[in-house]
Amino acid sequence: MMHNRRVVLIVVAVTVILLAVVLFFGGMLFNRSRGGFGTGSMMGGGMMGSGSMMGGSTTSNGPAISNDQLQQLVKQGEVGATINKAANTVIYTGTNVNLVALASPHGVPNMTWEIDGLVNPTITIPAGAMVNVTLVNPDWGYMHGFEVTTTPPPYSQMPMMSVNNDFMLPPLPQRTTQSLGTAQYYSRTGSMSLSTGTYYYLCPVPGHAQQGMFGVLKIL
Numbered sequence: 001m002m003h004n005r006r007v008v009l010i011v012v013a014v015t016v017i018l019l020a021v022v023l024f025f026g027g028m029l030f031n032r033s034r035g036g037f038g039t040g041s042m043m044g045g046g047m048m049g050s051g052s053m054m055g056g057s058t059t060s061n062g063p064a065i066s067n068d069q070l071q072q073l074v075k076q077g078e079v080g081a082t083i084n085k086a087a088n089t090v091i092y093t094g095t096n097v098n099l100v101a102l103a104s105p106h107g108v109p110n111m112t113w114e115i116d117g118l119v120n121p122t123i124t125i126p127a128g129a130m131v132n133v134t135l136v137n138p139d140w141g142y143m144h145g146f147e148v149t150t151t152p153p154p155y156s157q158m159p160m161m162s163v164n165n166d167f168m169l170p171p172l173p174q175r176t177t178q179s180l181g182t183a184q185y186y187s188r189t190g191s192m193s194l195s196t197g198t199y200y201y202l203c204p205v206p207g208h209a210q211q212g213m214f215g216v217l218k219i220l
């Protein structure tokens with residue numbers, strides 16, 4: 001009797017686990033086939049690792065850049081920006097904006113963005129401005145990409161399956177060496193021009209937005 005009950009319990013447990021696996025992967029397939037890619041740029045999945053854009057939006061893979069080049073990029077990103085550290089906001093003016101997003105760099109909390117020296121700032125950009133976005137990955141051990149969506153937080157483990165996509169810079173690998181003294185950083189740029197609204201920038205790599213790698217982007 002005890003033995004039979006144990007067998008039944010094991011069978012039930014295995015069935016539940018199998019069902020969960022089937023539902024999980026089935027759900028992924030369903031979401032993927034449904035698309036979920038909003039107005040824009042990515043056609044289909046496969047943004048992980050291949051490093052190439054499948055669709056419209058223009059992005060280019062930059063070479064790995066040095067720390068000095070990174071500092072120059074950061075300075076370019078601050079041109080035309082009003083940076084308010086206390087409010088954690090960055091307000092851009094003008095019709096051409098350089099947005100430089102550092103993915104989880106050394107010195108900021110793990111799984112966050114550093115933009116214009118702030119951590120996950122709320123960014124305001126004028127409607128109609130052409131925004132040149134540069135993604136740099138100075139992190140060690142993690143790939144990071146840059147995605148803009150109108151889907152608000154909270155984000156799931158797999159944001160690319162659940163948020164609409166208005167702009168995407170596919171994930172870049174970690175820095176070239178663990179040692180900061182010799183490391184170079186991969187970068188990628190693309191342009192976006194968004195209509196008025198409230199957007200969110202996030203990292204599409206599984207788990208990263210869920211752990212806090214996102215911020216607000218207002219187009220006014």
Ligand SMILES: [Cu+2]
Nearest residue numbers: 144203205208
């Ligand atoms: Cu990430």
